[in-house]
Amino acid sequence: MSLLPWTFLLSLLGAGAALAAGRHSAAAARRVALGTVLASWAVVVAAAFRFTPAPRLQTLVDLAWIPALGVRFHLAVDGISLTLLMLTGIAATAGVLFSWNIEERTGEFFAFYLTLIAGVYGVFLSADAFLFFVFYELAIVPKYFLIAIWGSTNREYGAMKLVLYSFAGSALVLAGLLWAYAAGGGHGFGFEDLAAAAAGFTRGQQIGMFALVFFGFAVLAGLFPFHTWAPTGHVAAPTAASMLLAGVVMKLGAYGCLRVAMPLFPAGLDFWQPLVAWLAVIGIVYAGLVALVQDDCKFVIGYSSVSHMGFVMLGLAAANLRSVAGAVLQMFSHGVIAGLLFAVVGRMVYDRTHTRKLAELRLLPLARLLPFAAVVFVLAGLASMGLPGFSGFPAELSILIGAWQAAPLWAAVAALGVLVAAAFTLRVVVATFFGPATPGGEAAPLPAPLPPITWPERAGALLLLGATVVVGLKPDLLLNWIVPSLHSPLLQAALKGGTP
Amino acid sequence: MNPDYAGLAAGLLPEAALVAGALAVLGVDLAWLRRSAPARRLRTAASIGACAVLVAIGCSLRIGAVGEVFGGVLALDPLAVATRVGVLVLTLLVLGVSLGGRVARPPAEYVVVVLFATCGFLLMAAAQQLLVAFLALELASLSLYILAGFDASRPEAAEAAVKYFLFGAMAAAFLLFGFSLLYGLTGSIELAQISVALVHAPASPLLSAALVMVLVAFGFKVAAAPFHLWAPDAYQGAPAPSAALIASGSKLAGFVLFTRLLWPGLGALAGGFTWAGGGPGWIPIAAILCALSLLIGNFAALVQTDLRRLLAYSAIAHSGALLLGVIASGSSGPAPLFYYAATYGLATVGAFGVIAVIEPMAGGAKITDLAGLSRRSPFLAGCLLVYILSLAGVPPLAGFVGKFVVFAAALKMGGLAGPIGWLAVLAIALSAVALYYYLIVLKQALVAAPAPGASGRIRVPLATAFALAAAAALILLLGLFPSLLLGRF
Numbered sequence: 003m004s005l006l007p008w009t010f011l012l013s014l015l016g017a018g019a020a021l022a023a024g025r026h027s028a029a030a031a032r033r034v035a036l037g038t039v040l041a042s043w044a045v046v047v048a049a050a051f052r053f054t055p056a057p058r059l060q061t062l063v064d065l066a067w068i069p070a071l072g073v074r075f076h077l078a079v080d081g082i083s084l085t086l087l088m089l090t091g092i093a094a095t096a097g098v099l100f101s102w103n104i105e106e107r108t109g110e111f112f113a114f115y116l117t118l119i120a121g122v123y124g125v126f127l128s129a130d131a132f133l134f135f136v137f138y139e140l141a142i143v144p145k146y147f148l149i150a151i152w153g154s155t156n157r158e159y160g161a162m163k164l165v166l167y168s169f170a171g172s173a174l175v176l177a178g179l180l181w182a183y184a185a186g187g188g189h190g191f192g193f194e195d196l197a198a199a200a201a202g203f204t205r206g207q208q209i210g211m212f213a214l215v216f217f218g219f220a221v222l223a224g225l226f227p228f229h230t231w232a233p234t235g236h237v238a239a240p241t242a243a244s245m246l247l248a249g250v251v252m253k254l255g256a257y258g259c260l261r262v263a264m265p266l267f268p269a270g271l272d273f274w275q276p277l278v279a280w281l282a283v284i285g286i287v288y289a290g291l292v293a294l295v296q297d298d299c300k301f302v303i304g305y306s307s308v309s310h311m312g313f314v315m316l317g318l319a320a321a322n323l324r325s326v327a328g329a330v331l332q333m334f335s336h337g338v339i340a341g342l343l344f345a346v347v348g349r350m351v352y353d354r355t356h357t358r359k360l361a362e363l364r365l366l367p368l369a370r371l372l373p374f375a376a377v378v379f380v381l382a383g384l385a386s387m388g389l390p391g392f393s394g395f396p397a398e399l400s401i402l403i404g405a406w407q408a409a410p411l412w413a414a415v416a417a418l419g420v421l422v423a424a425a426f427t428l429r430v431v432v433a434t435f436f437g438p439a440t441p442g443g444e445a446a447p448l449p450a451p452l453p454p455i456t457w458p459e460r461a462g463a464l465l466l467l468g469a470t471v472v473v474g475l476k477p478d479l480l481l482n483w484i485v486p487s488l489h490s491p492l493l494q495a496a497l498k499g500g501t502p
Numbered sequence: 503m504n505p506d507y508a509g510l511a512a513g514l515l516p517e518a519a520l521v522a523g524a525l526a527v528l529g530v531d532l533a534w535l536r537r538s539a540p541a542r543r544l545r546t547a548a549s550i551g552a553c554a555v556l557v558a559i560g561c562s563l564r565i566g567a568v569g570e571v572f573g574g575v576l577a578l579d580p581l582a583v584a585t586r587v588g589v590l591v592l593t594l595l596v597l598g599v600s601l602g603g604r605v606a607r608p609p610a611e612y613v614v615v616v617l618f619a620t621c622g623f624l625l626m627a628a629a630q631q632l633l634v635a636f637l638a639l640e641l642a643s644l645s646l647y648i649l650a651g652f653d654a655s656r657p658e659a660a661e662a663a664v665k666y667f668l669f670g671a672m673a674a675a676f677l678l679f680g681f682s683l684l685y686g687l688t689g690s691i692e693l694a695q696i697s698v699a700l701v702h703a704p705a706s707p708l709l710s711a712a713l714v715m716v717l718v719a720f721g722f723k724v725a726a727a728p729f730h731l732w733a734p735d736a737y738q739g740a741p742a743p744s745a746a747l748i749a750s751g752s753k754l755a756g757f758v759l760f761t762r763l764l765w766p767g768l769g770a771l772a773g774g775f776t777w778a779g780g781g782p783g784w785i786p787i788a789a790i791l792c793a794l795s796l797l798i799g800n801f802a803a804l805v806q807t808d809l810r811r812l813l814a815y816s817a818i819a820h821s822g823a824l825l826l827g828v829i830a831s832g833s834s835g836p837a838p839l840f841y842y843a844a845t846y847g848l849a850t851v852g853a854f855g856v857i858a859v860i861e862p863m864a865g866g867a868k869i870t871d872l873a874g875l876s877r878r879s880p881f882l883a884g885c886l887l888v889y890i891l892s893l894a895g896v897p898p899l900a901g902f903v904g905k906f907v908v909f910a911a912a913l914k915m916g917g918l919a920g921p922i923g924w925l926a927v928l929a930i931a932l933s934a935v936a937l938y939y940y941l942i943v944l945k946q947a948l949v950a951a952p953a954p955g956a957s958g959r960i961r962v963p964l965a966t967a968f969a970l971a972a973a974a975a976l977i978l979l980l981g982l983f984p985s986l987l988l989g990r991f
Contacts, residue, residue, distance in 0.1 A: 067985075068903075068984050069989065070984075070988040071906075071988075110876070132906075135897065136897040136898050139896055139897045140897060143891065143896055146944075147944075147948060147949065150949045151948070151949050158945065158949070162938070162941060165937065166934060166937060166938060169933075169934045169937045170931075170934040173931055173933060173934045176909075176930055177926075177927050177930045180906075180910050180913050180926070180930075181913060181923075183913075184913035184914040188910065188914055
């Protein structure tokens with residue numbers, strides 16, 4: 003198990019190496035980046051084989067770091083973090099494959115990219131709130147440069163908005179954590195230390211701290227009404243950054259809610275639960291409806307991400323074993339599927355047709371021009387709608403059942419969101435790839451052939467598709483990791499029963 | 503008091519090394535280099551100066567924290583030693599930076615005045631007596647006024663120096679008046695005896711007047727709002743290395759001096775907020791200065807187009823955070839304050855170092871003059887990234903840990919419910935605002951394409967490159983291993 007710290011160490015080293023290689027040639031930087039993400043993913047896979055699920059965080063490294071503050075360099079893993087580490091490995095690899103066409107400042111691109119990945123790996127491994135926060139911020143700042151330098155539509159605005167939202171959210175988290183730390187006498191930032199200290203807090207304190215920490219993280223998770231950074235950010239970002247943003251970075255927020263806010267301040271969760279659940283439900287339906295009327299297909303996917311992350315937040319808010327297990331599964335599932343959708347739209351289609359407007363794409367017979375992309379997009383769309391056989395199905399089903407156990411009305415309204423998701427997904431699939439919307443209408447004449455789909459695109463798409471299908475057919479692969487972890491004393495404090 | 507001159511001489515070895523170094527610089531320059539090119543004279547002077555600073559660092563470390571010197575006139579406690587070394591390191595970096603840009607004239611005298619200012623900082627770090635404190639402060643200040651106006655060829659420099667001098671002289675008058683009232687009320691100029699006398703002193707309007715005077719002077723010296731008006735002009739007009747020294751070493755020494763004055767000296771008068779159960783005292787005044795500095799500094803920085811002015815307003819905002827550290831050091835000790843001030847100094851020296859290098863080429867220091875820096879000099883762009891992100895408080899850089907320890911200390915002092923806690927929350931909230939203007943700078947440096955006609959590569963002199971790399975490395979090192987500093991107290 004002690005292999006896992008190499009995930010972020012390798013990523014950081016790779017970032018430096020990519021920067022150096024980029025001065026030599028773009029191809030070298032790409033190879034370095036691909037080697038790095040593959041190596042760190044291999045580390046996760048190797049660790050997964052040796053992983054035995056247990057109802058606690060399994061410590062990997064625990065060193066004194068800043069004794070004056072009681073901060074420890076404490077890395078630990080459980081089934082939840084392992085699931086998300088696996089997701090990071092897959093999404094990072096696919097992201098590199100889909101940025102194979104970056105020619106401008108390639109070394110710098112991959113340096114920022116791999117720094118972000120290092121931060122993400124670090125967050126999922128941290129068992130100390132200070133360390134968690136350090137990695138969390140390490141993942142925020144590179145996004146600005148990835149979007150502002152290599153992005154498209156309105157990139158400087160989108161990048162700034164995204165980073166300021168994230169940073170404001172993390173300022174809330176910092177305030178909440180410092181408050182808890184100071185009120186607990188300043189003994190340490192380990193999750194266990196903080197939880198022990200928090201047990202002595204008054205209900206009012208817990209409510210306040212939970213609000214700061216949870217909503218701070220929820221900004222990054224795209225909880226309504228803090229989601230507005232997400233669509234503009236996704237649209238502005240280069241493909242790989244959109245994939246990472248939707249794929250793993252939004253999960254950092256949800257993971258923070260689950261790992262920090264909920265177990266530390268259970269009384270706060272109790273108080274805020276209805277509000278969070280309703281915000282999540284509103285987010286599911288509202289973002290779905292907005293996605294229904296967008297004309298830029300990246301906006302459609304951006305809003306669909308917000309809608310799907312609403313399910314994650316609903317699962318967390320319902321706070322029982324089944325819903326939270328579903329939420330973690332949904333984090334994985336959405337990470338893979340959103341990555342795939344962004345890859346098709348941003349890389350396969352936009353880089354060839356230079357438009358993302360549905361009205362213009364409608365006129366192109368893309369299904370005949372890019373059959374591979376069409377097949378991938380249809381499958382990804384089906385997965386995104388939550389059809390059985392794909393990972394979204396067990397995840398959303400489990401969330402809805404769990405939510406029903408908590409409050410039937412939440413599940414009922416959220417189920418509406420599933421219908422809306424089907425509608426906007428079908429709309430965008432049809433409009434993008436299957437030509438004129440009128441049945442039997444004349445297909446547009448074939449324009450000049452588009453550049454063919456390259457091998458990195460095929461590999462990346464197959465990787466992501468494979469992940470969603472495998473987990474869709476056998477969700478137990480992940481649930482066998484996730485569910486035992488939910489029995490840990492820390493998480494049990496937040497959860498209210500229910501069988502998986 | 504039995505004068506112990508041998509002890510005094512031993513304790514003041516670092517200062518002696520600096521003065522000897524300054525004389526050596528003058529002597530060498532006068533004897534051999536009068537006819538040489540100014541650049542060569544500056545190089546020689548800075549090298550001799552750097553040797554003197556290195557010797558002073560060695561002396562400071564070797565003497566160590568020996569406690570009281572000369573019957574309590576100076577105190578060499580861990581804080582004093584750390585501050586001495588911190589200030590000397592910052593001076594060393596400033597000397598490196600001074601070789602990177604426009605050559606100051608006359609070059610040798612420039613280095614000499616820098617050494618004199620540093621000598622003042624060293625005395626400020628250890629002073630335990632009102633008179634010594636005042637003399638040290640004035641030695642440093644007078645040197646800084648000269649440094650601010652050193653570039654006689656530019657009218658802005660003259661404006662900066664005059665403004666800085668007038669405000670500073672007024673602050674000195676306030677300080678002296680406050681000190682004289684304190685002396686009159688307590689009958690002593692020793693901080694230790696003053697604090698004893700104050701415990702039993704009845705509250706009197708004169709005492710309040712003394713407190714206000716001291717705090718006003720403090721506000722002027724560290725550029726806290728609403729006494730900050732000199733800072734943007736001084737930062738903009740002064741030669742870049744001078745501005746770097748004003749923003750770094752001077753701030754570190756000033757905050758240490760005033761923390762000593764306020765807590766061990768006037769701690770009995772700390773007071774609190776009357777509605778929160780405390781009596782009248784200096785904490786409420788400091789809290790108001792802190793809140794104003796945070797607000798004015800951060801919001802005014804948002805609209806700046808000149809990089810130096812932006813750094814000046816950011817310095818005002820950082821003064822606010824440091825004032826919070828001063829207040830909090832009553833309960834948590836001076837370690838958070840020192841860590842924050844020292845690492846802030848590193849980042850600021852670095853940022854002004856970058857300005858010093860690019861300014862002669864661009865003819866100014868507009869933020870847009872940074873455009874395309876990552877193509878023109880990846881090294882400078884990388885360093886600037888580290889400095890600016892550290893100023894913004896992004897982990898794992900030292901600026902983040904500094905904020906973290908100061909805010910944690912403040913929250914430990916009052917909890918979130920008290921006014922001090924609110925200040926900490928205000929500071930945390932404004933750090934999100936601050937990120938905006940810092941990112942504007944980085945956007946120009948890393949995102950924007952070079953302006954047409956300004957796309958050549960930038961050459962960085964070796965000494966300056968070394969200083970800039972050292973500053974960036976220290977910021978990263980202290981961010982990753984904060985215990986290197988925090989563990990020393």
